[in-house]
Amino acid sequence: MNQTEISSIPQLLPDFVSSAVNDAERTFSLYVHVPFCLTRCGYCDFNTYISPDMGPGASHDSFAATAIKELEYAATLFEKSGTEPKPLHSVFFGGGTPTLLAAEDLTAILSRAEQLFGIRSGAEITTEANPDSLTAQSVQELADGGFNRISMGMQSSVGHVLQVLERTHNPDNIVTAAQWIRAANLEMSLDLIFGTPGESLEDWQASLDTALGLQPDHLSAYGLIVEEGTKLAAQIRRGVYPNTDPDDQADKYLVTEERLSAAGYRWYEISNWAYDPDHRGIHQSQHNLAYWRDQDWWGIGPGAHSHMAGLRWWNAKHPAAYASRVLDNISPAIGHEIPDDDARLLEKIMLGVRLAEGLDTAVFEEYDPETAQRAKTEAELLATQGLIEPSALDRGKIVPTLRGRLLDDAITRRLAGF
Amino acid sequence: MSPVASNPPQPGSTDPSVIRNFCIVAHIDHGKSTLADRMLQNTNVVTPREMQNQFLDSMDIERERGITIKSQAVRMPWQVDGTDYILNMIDTPGHVDFAYEVSRSLAACEGAILLVDAAQGIEAQTLANLYLAMEHELEIIPVLNKIDLPAAEPERYALEISNLIGVDPDDVLKVSGKTGEGVEALLDRVVNTVPAPSGAVDAPARAMIFDSIYDTYRGVITYVRMVDGRLQPRQGIKMMATGSDYELQETGVYSPDAIPGDGLGVGEVGYLITGVKDVSESKVGDTVTSKQNPAPEPIGGYREPQPMVFSGLYPIDGSDYPALRDALEKLQLNDAALSYEPETSVALGFGFRVGFLGLLHLEIVRERLEREYNLDLISTAPNVVYKVTIEDGTVVTVTNPSEFPEGKILQVEEPMAMATIIVPSEFIGAVMELSQSKRGQLKGMDYLSEERVEIRYWIPLAEIVFDYFDLLKSRTKGYASLNWQRDGSQIADLVKVDILLQGDTVDAFSAITHRDHAYSYGVKMTSKLKELIPRQQFEVPIQAAIGSRIIARENIRAIRKDVLSKCYGGDISRKRKLLEKQKEGKKRMKMVGTVEVPQEAFIAALSTDTDSK
Numbered sequence A: 001m002n003q004t005e006i007s008s009i010p011q012l013l014p015d016f017v018s019s020a021v022n023d024a025e026r027t028f029s030l031y032v033h034v035p036f037c038l039t040r041c042g043y044c045d046f047n048t049y050i051s052p053d054m055g056p057g058a059s060h061d062s063f064a065a066t067a068i069k070e071l072e073y074a075a076t077l078f079e080k081s082g083t084e085p086k087p088l089h090s091v092f093f094g095g096g097t098p099t100l101l102a103a104e105d106l107t108a109i110l111s112r113a114e115q116l117f118g119i120r121s122g123a124e125i126t127t128e129a130n131p132d133s134l135t136a137q138s139v140q141e142l143a144d145g146g147f148n149r150i151s152m153g154m155q156s157s158v159g160h161v162l163q164v165l166e167r168t169h170n171p172d173n174i175v176t177a178a179q180w181i182r183a184a185n186l187e188m189s190l191d192l193i194f195g196t197p198g199e200s201l202e203d204w205q206a207s208l209d210t211a212l213g214l215q216p217d218h219l220s221a222y223g224l225i226v227e228e229g230t231k232l233a234a235q236i237r238r239g240v241y242p243n244t245d246p247d248d249q250a251d252k253y254l255v256t257e258e259r260l261s262a263a264g265y266r267w268y269e270i271s272n273w274a275y276d277p278d279h280r281g282i283h284q285s286q287h288n289l290a291y292w293r294d295q296d297w298w299g300i301g302p303g304a305h306s307h308m309a310g311l312r313w314w315n316a317k318h319p320a321a322y323a324s325r326v327l328d329n330i331s332p333a334i335g336h337e338i339p340d341d342d343a344r345l346l347e348k349i350m351l352g353v354r355l356a357e358g359l360d361t362a363v364f365e366e367y368d369p370e371t372a373q374r375a376k377t378e379a380e381l382l383a384t385q386g387l388i389e390p391s392a393l394d395r396g397k398i399v400p401t402l403r404g405r406l407l408d409d410a411i412t413r414r415l416a417g418f
Numbered sequence B: 001m002s003p004v005a006s007n008p009p010q011p012g013s014t015d016p017s018v019i020r021n022f023c024i025v026a027h028i029d030h031g032k033s034t035l036a037d038r039m040l041q042n043t044n045v046v047t048p049r050e051m052q053n054q055f056l057d058s059m060d061i062e063r064e065r066g067i068t069i070k071s072q073a074v075r076m077p078w079q080v081d082g083t084d085y086i087l088n089m090i091d092t093p094g095h096v097d098f099a100y101e102v103s104r105s106l107a108a109c110e111g112a113i114l115l116v117d118a119a120q121g122i123e124a125q126t127l128a129n130l131y132l133a134m135e136h137e138l139e140i141i142p143v144l145n146k147i148d149l150p151a152a153e154p155e156r157y158a159l160e161i162s163n164l165i166g167v168d169p170d171d172v173l174k175v176s177g178k179t180g181e182g183v184e185a186l187l188d189r190v191v192n193t194v195p196a197p198s199g200a201v202d203a204p205a206r207a208m209i210f211d212s213i214y215d216t217y218r219g220v221i222t223y224v225r226m227v228d229g230r231l232q233p234r235q236g237i238k239m240m241a242t243g244s245d246y247e248l249q250e251t252g253v254y255s256p257d258a259i260p261g262d263g264l265g266v267g268e269v270g271y272l273i274t275g276v277k278d279v280s281e282s283k284v285g286d287t288v289t290s291k292q293n294p295a296p297e298p299i300g301g302y303r304e305p306q307p308m309v310f311s312g313l314y315p316i317d318g319s320d321y322p323a324l325r326d327a328l329e330k331l332q333l334n335d336a337a338l339s340y341e342p343e344t345s346v347a348l349g350f351g352f353r354v355g356f357l358g359l360l361h362l363e364i365v366r367e368r369l370e371r372e373y374n375l376d377l378i379s380t381a382p383n384v385v386y387k388v389t390i391e392d393g394t395v396v397t398v399t400n401p402s403e404f405p406e407g408k409i410l411q412v413e414e415p416m417a418m419a420t421i422i423v424p425s426e427f428i429g430a431v432m433e434l435s436q437s438k439r440g441q442l443k444g445m446d447y448l449s450e451e452r453v454e455i456r457y458w459i460p461l462a463e464i465v466f467d468y469f470d471l472l473k474s475r476t477k478g479y480a481s482l483n484w485q486r487d488g489s490q491i492a493d494l495v496k497v498d499i500l501l502q503g504d505t506v507d508a509f510s511a512i513t514h515r516d517h518a519y520s521y522g523v524k525m526t527s528k529l530k531e532l533i534p535r536q537q538f539e540v541p542i543q544a545a546i547g548s549r550i551i552a553r554e555n556i557r558a559i560r561k562d563v564l565s566k567c568y569g570g571d572i573s574r575k576r577k578l579l580e581k582q583k584e585g586k587k588r589m590k591m592v593g594t595v596e597v598p599q600e601a602f603i604a605a606l607s608t609d610t611d612s613k
């Protein structure tokens, strides 16, 4: 990462900002990336660091001030483009482990964002949390400071699975933390991981049962991806653990869908379920939906990605490099891209076909007639092959069936014509 | 007193009586090129400053692999008892694939140094080359080399040699190409025992081509040995086998660099430049004569080099096809034994069926194509040529398994080879067991000494070309040496095994095998492919079949999960780039029917290195 590289974002941004703001359909969200964890989980390839002090403006204590400074910098860019940002549609603090910062730091960032951009009423405001880093008091402080949702990384309830993942939290703490969250009247989401080496089908069912016992409003269940460069990848290469098995993950996914839907949870995205027994469309994560609906958001923090009406950019990844740029009043963005029409179409397909609400076939018609024709033929074939819902297709929506959800990337490729 | 000639005779006007033409023949790696180095130094042809190891191995690939591929001739002056002599030395390749090259070199000589590694003794190619030299009625000088090695046993192997060629063990010279010990005595021995050439000075010119190479600047340079008469620059010449004629632009000798001269006379070894652009116009073994005054008869012994094995060469990137064609054309300029013709494969696209002298030849050509011409290639499993008689009596020559006729077949004839294996006697059992399993027939066994034996098998060429030598080496702890030559053919129960993906034949995987081996080939290929072909959205049966009869079957189960569950937070670009990479990867997929097969799967399935292990 080149510290002195001059970002072109300040020059590029105004055009995109105004087209984003002027499009009534587009919503505007905020993401804040907090790059700290206590230890690194074996499978983790997120942009996170275990040292509490990564340099000036990049320590547990000083990070909030840096993030606030970046928010203020962002606001000046809106000013320069002569537009008013829309009130925030949703806010999400992710990481890392945001709750390693003091609750008052998190709420301070949030309230500064509210001052600068405004927050629409009813907006979903989430922070990720590690159960070990919560207290009854901190949960209450977060609630008082405006947060209305906490997403906890639970991953599994089974000891030997957590060991392979090298998750440090004490499984009992989840139960207590869930009570605090309930008591503070916050929505609760839990993250689970399936398909960890050594996890049996029974292990996974046990994790699901434990999670359901906590009555979360929302559940995410991800099949484990072994990323290059992680400790887990090295262990698998050395034969310490067996590799993940796609068939095993497929089985567990089917079990997940079965259990969760029986318990009143509805899938709205491939890896996400909302508690919604009466199909009212409630408890879905507004923030995640904003990503999948190809909306706009500003990413604050090291390595954070942003999107405004077709302009994508990302910040310096290392906390110290990031902080020094922010403190020097230089844009922390170090890269950007403006995907061309083909790439934009591919993005829209890949995002849309993950959703229960589906991909609007209009994206093909807007592209060109030939593509629309090809996609139509392919969609019909996908429907006869049982990979997408025929009834939804009649309404102009491409919605994967249960089998299709497991083959979603193949659906994307085929719709994109390769 | 130096034995180096003080005033050596000049090219073109050398009295045949002072010429000695000899070559060095040996088993691979017994030290021919290294001995040649010492001779070049002792005769002052190469100064110590210019010297480098295996001086005559000038091609990159020769230097890298430490083997000689092309024969090299050098003119060296040497004085014995006050008389200046001219020694023409030809260093030859030891590997069996290049035996044809050796036999041409022998035809240019009156004597041969039979070099034997004093730590190894006689090996299979020692014998093969000895017999060739005897066929050419050459004076044979047996020499033990590498006597400097601690493991050398010169006395023991002198006895072996004396048993073989009937000389007194004391007459076997002992040298070290490394230290130079004994090399001067050897040069003297050459002068004293190798007969001078006996050509007719006044007869019409006849020169035997023993090699030709292509030089980018000068065109084809033809190496010849003058047999009768004389050739000189600016005269018309005629190639007797091809019938084409040219004007001779330049003649000369190598010593070791090219030295142009005013002609070549009887017994001399040198080069001709005619402006010919294509080595196929200047065929090894052909006779060059004068256009004005042609000789009535060629020297004889000319035959086209016979390709023994065939393999399909395909560019991995289909758009490289024209580049591959150009590269083959250029390589052929330098390699008359290389033959090729275009072919297409349903699975691999456009490529060439290329004929080779053997597997080393194949390997070297392939490597040169990849390195010198920057091509990525797939080569199909090598096969030999079959003659298939079909119902109506027509005989079909099959150089590619996919040409194997369908329908009723009366008989299939396969090429055979006579293999000579030399091993320590403790391995006789292992060699026999292996050779029998490869359908060989024992033709004889001779003890070279108490501990070492020569075993001869008549064995299908296809087996040799496949994995016989690898297995032989591993079952004899590396002690066995093998030589073979084409020797007739036999009728055998051979079948074509096809490999089918979802019912479609993948032509690149078809193989002709003995019926008894068909099943194991089928099982091996189907299970290999099952590992190599990624799961598809539908189940893919892989079958091996003889005609319509399925002999082995595997299934690639349909893929059930093809989705990355995570969207990496807001990093949409990352996920999109993953998909874009898959799109690129798609370009390296070949479609076999509806099945996507990655190039890598073809390469891995066709590579033989993983077969025998």
Ligand SMILES: Nc1nc2c(ncn2[C@@H]2O[C@H](COP(=O)(O)OP(=O)(O)OP(=O)(O)O)[C@@H](O)[C@H]2O)c(=O)[nH]1
Binding pocket: B026, B027, B028, B029, B030, B031, B032, B033, B034, B035, B054, B066, B067, B068, B069, B092, B093, B094, B095, B145, B146, B147, B148, B149, B175, B176, B177, B178, B179
């Ligand atoms: N110690 C020792 N090593 C030798 C001697 N002569 C050759 N070598 C080594 O033996 C190996 C083979 O030598 P080459 O001269 O390339 O053998 P070659 O017979 O020309 O081999 P091909 O042309 O491939 O058939 C090399 O590693 C040489 O250094 C010798 O007299 N003493």
Ligand code: SF4
Binding pocket: A036, A037, A038, A039, A040, A041, A043, A044, A045, A046, A048, A095, A096, A097, A130, A153
């Ligand atoms: S808690 Fe999350 S971000 Fe932190 S190390 Fe573990 S997986 Fe990575």
Ligand SMILES: [Mg+2]
Binding pocket: B032, B033, B034, B057, B067, B068, B091, B092, B093, B094
């Ligand atoms: Mg050599």
